[in-house]
Amino acid sequence: MNNKKIIFPLMLLVVWQVCSFAGILPHSKIPSPLEIIIALNELMLTGLPAGSSLITHGLYSLLRVICGFLLAGVIAIPCGIIIGWSKILREVCTPVIEIIRPIPPLAWIPLAILWFGIGLKSASFIIFLGCFFPILLSTISGVLAVDSILIDAARTLGAKEKDIFIKILIPGATPSIYTGVRIGMGIGWMTLVAAEFTGVKSGYGLGYMIMIARDIQRPDLVIAGMVTIGLVGYMLDTVLRVMEARSLRWRET
Amino acid sequence: MGLEINKLNKTFYNADDHTTIVALQDVSLRVDNGEFVSIIGPSGCGKTTILRIISGLEIPTAGDLYIHEKQAEPWNHVGFVFQEYALFPWRTVSENIQFGLEMKGLTKSEKKLRSNDYIHRFGLHGFEDTYPNELSGGMRQRVAIARTLVNDPSIILMDEPFGALDSQTRGQMQKFLLDIWRQSNKTILFVTHNIDEAVFLSQKVIGISKRPGSVQLSLNIDLPYPRDVTSDEFNRYRKEIIDFLNKQNIEQNG
Ligand SMILES: Nc1ncnc2c1ncn2[C@@H]1O[C@H](COP(=O)(O)OP(=O)(O)OP(=O)(O)O)[C@@H](O)[C@H]1O
Ligand SMILES: [Mg+2]
Numbered sequence: 014m015n016n017k018k019i020i021f022p023l024m025l026l027v028v029w030q031v032c033s034f035a036g037i038l039p040h041s042k043i044p045s046p047l048e049i050i051i052a053l054n055e056l057m058l059t060g061l062p063a064g065s066s067l068i069t070h071g072l073y074s075l076l077r078v079i080c081g082f083l084l085a086g087v088i089a090i091p092c093g094i095i096i097g098w099s100k101i102l103r104e105v106c107t108p109v110i111e112i113i114r115p116i117p118p119l120a121w122i123p124l125a126i127l128w129f130g131i132g133l134k135s136a137s138f139i140i141f142l143g144c145f146f147p148i149l150l151s152t153i154s155g156v157l158a159v160d161s162i163l164i165d166a167a168r169t170l171g172a173k174e175k176d177i178f179i180k181i182l183i184p185g186a187t188p189s190i191y192t193g194v195r196i197g198m199g200i201g202w203m204t205l206v207a208a209e210f211t212g213v214k215s216g217y218g219l220g221y222m223i224m225i226a227r228d229i230q231r232p233d234l235v236i237a238g239m240v241t242i243g244l245v246g247y248m249l250d251t252v253l254r255v256m257e258a259r260s261l262r263w264r265e266t
Numbered sequence: 267m268g269l270e271i272n273k274l275n276k277t278f279y280n281a282d283d284h285t286t287i288v289a290l291q292d293v294s295l296r297v298d299n300g301e302f303v304s305i306i307g308p309s310g311c312g313k314t315t316i317l318r319i320i321s322g323l324e325i326p327t328a329g330d331l332y333i334h335e336k337q338a339e340p341w342n343h344v345g346f347v348f349q350e351y352a353l354f355p356w357r358t359v360s361e362n363i364q365f366g367l368e369m370k371g372l373t374k375s376e377k378k379l380r381s382n383d384y385i386h387r388f389g390l391h392g393f394e395d396t397y398p399n400e401l402s403g404g405m406r407q408r409v410a411i412a413r414t415l416v417n418d419p420s421i422i423l424m425d426e427p428f429g430a431l432d433s434q435t436r437g438q439m440q441k442f443l444l445d446i447w448r449q450s451n452k453t454i455l456f457v458t459h460n461i462d463e464a465v466f467l468s469q470k471v472i473g474i475s476k477r478p479g480s481v482q483l484s485l486n487i488d489l490p491y492p493r494d495v496t497s498d499e500f501n502r503y504r505k506e507i508i509d510f511l512n513k514q515n516i517e518q519n520g
Contacts, residue, residue: 166352169321169345170417171369180365184356263356263397 044233049240052233056241061222061234071245073217077133078205078249081140082198089145089197090190093152094182103153110149118143118204136208136218143204144197151193155186188264191257198253202246219245268299268453269320269421274329276315289315291478293329299420300451304464306507307474308514313457316479317423320455321346333421345419349426351406353398359409360385360394366417384412404435408442415446421453429459440466444491461511465503466493473510483510 026046032038033045044052056067096102118139125135159182167181209220219242226234276290289312297303305313318324320331321344333343353362363381372380385391388408398406407427414422427443428436440463447454458464464471465487473483487503494500 160352162348162350162352163354165318165323166346166348166354167365168323170366170413172365173369176369180368181354184354187356263358263399265397265399 042232044236048233049236052231052237053240056222056234056237061225065217065222067222067237067241070217070219070222071241074205074209074219075245077136077218078140078198078201080133081137081142081205082144082201084137085141085144085148085197085201086194089148089193090152093149093190094156094178094186096149097153097156097186098178098182110146114146114150118200119207122208136205139208140201140205144201147196147200148190148193151189151196152186155189155193156182158189159185188261191253191261195250195253195257198249199246202242202249206242268301268334269297269455270330270332270335271295271316271320272330272332274316274319274331275327276312276319276324277327288478290319290326291480293474293480295472295481295484297421297453297455299453301470302447302454302456302468303470303472304456304458304468305472305474306458306461306464306511307479308476308511309459311474311476311514312479313474314425316474317346317425317455317457320344320421321423343420345414345417345422347407347410347414347422347424347427349429351398351410353406353410353413355398358395358397359390359401362398362409363413363416365413370417380416381412384416388412402435403431404439407431407439411443411446415450415452419452421455424454424456426457426459428463436463441492443467448491461504461507462495464507465489465500466495471503471507473507473514476514482514483507 029038030046033040033043033048038045040048053067055061058066060066060069096106121139121142122135125138129135129138163181163185164177167177172180205218206220206223209218210224219238223235223238226232226238272294274290274293275288278287278289279285280287293312293316295303305316307313315324319326320333323346354365357365360378360381363384364377367377367380385394388411390405390408390412393401393405398409401409411427428439431439443454444467446452456464456467469487471483471485471487472481473485474480475482485503485506489497489499489503
């Protein structure tokens with residue numbers, strides 16, 4: 014099984030490399046896999062611009078994502094639980110949510126810059142918007158999916174409203190919250206890199222680095238940056254998946 | 267005395283299509299301290315509703331409820347065992363059993379002491395850290411009963427607790443419940459669809475009519491425990507209940 018996972022991507026890379034070598038793919042547009050590895054190495058050692066290594070750019074991007082993501086989680090999860098619990102609040106909030114939600118996070122960039130200037134704050138704000146709605150909506154649906162018989166059982170065992178929130182609704186909604194958190198993290202990460210392309214420039218970040226590579230006409234560096242974005246995104250999701258599997262052990266059959 | 271309900275009425279209002287359902291009409295019944303009483307009746311006649319009102323989960327439209335002669339908060343005295351077990355899937359066996367103790371604010375060691383006692387008595391030893399979805403139906407129901415009993419309620423309501431079990435497990439659980447009841451001298455109000463179960467377990471069987479539910483039969487089962495299901499007396503009681511249920515069905519169809 015593991016073999017299958019590895020063999021197909023390897024074959025693609027080999028075909029790609031052979032095509033480049035045979036001159037079928039133009040080097041100036043599509044660099045070969047080896048050239049991309051060399052570019053990655055250059056980004057690590059020399060950096061772009063020189064002195065700002067790939068690691069530094071990656072850490073800046075990560076910091077922005079994590080700030081926005083944590084803030085979104087801290088606000089969206091409690092709000093989602095309360096909205097899921099209260100029918101009245103749900104009816105009041107749903108139209109507002111449904112109108113704000115379709116606005117792409119990137120459309121907030123001009124406003125973010127007016128409010129927070131260029132820097133960590135506005136980048137994190139954009140990420141926050143990208144993460145917030147998936148987490149909020151899945152928390153609400155998670156609470157709605159909690160079997161009411163469990164709430165009844167808790168009541169007959171002496172649970173007060175507060176206990177029902179903390180000991181029934183939150184754990185009951187956790188599987189769904191995890192789904193939202195993983196979607197939110199994915200959207201947040203994509204949003205960030207796009208945000209770094211367009212507006213939120215502060216000298217560091219993977220998106221910023223890629224724009225410089227474009228300016229100096231280096232597709233190998235651009236693709237090396239893209240590969241890094243993919244790898245970091247995969248890593249973030251893996252961390253969340255492991256956390257999910259650990260805290261949802263009870264769901265296994 | 268234990269539990270008394272007096273002319274209980276319950277009407278449900280359905281907000282979607284603005285209809286009302288009269289679930290209970292003037293239901294009165296009395297269960298003495300330490301008594302084992304079963305409720306039997308056609309599907310949808312309001313058996314669950316009666317238990318939910320007694321436990322405080324539902325508010326009656328009219329009528330009175332007395333628990334130990336007081337119109338008191340039921341939580342402290344009444345335990346509820348649900349048909350669907352209603353175990354918290356994210357809590358292990360011992361965490362499920364300790365839920366009520368947690369609500370009372372007991373210390374960790376007290377909780378452990380009391381839940382361990384039930385874990386041993388209920389044959390759950392070795393499964394303390396197991397999650398409910400890894401247990402068999404019979405074990406789940408034992409956890410659910412332990413979770414209720416550990417809080418020491420004086421009245422236990424059981425809503426078709428063995429309905430989902432295969433007949434062999436069901437038989438074992440009935441004997442198990444009788445043992446607990448006879449050792450603890452709790453008051454039990456037990457809803458069932460199963461005639462044999464009602465006669466095997468209870469001192470009194472109450473028959474509820476089809477909707478709107480009202481008490482139509484109150485039958486004392488004067489047989490010593492443990493009961494012999496093949497005896498003539500047992501069959502006489504069975505027949506009386508079957509006749510009652512048939513009458514309900516005829517009225518329903520006619
Ligand atoms: N929350 C509710 N809203 C509206 N109608 C309800 C509600 N709860 C129960 N009912 C109705 O009240 C009647 C009695 O329901 P109840 O669940 O008490 O019956 P039951 O005797 O326990 O039935 P069963 O044997 O199938 O468990 C049914 O017709 C049911 O549809
Ligand atoms: Mg019922």
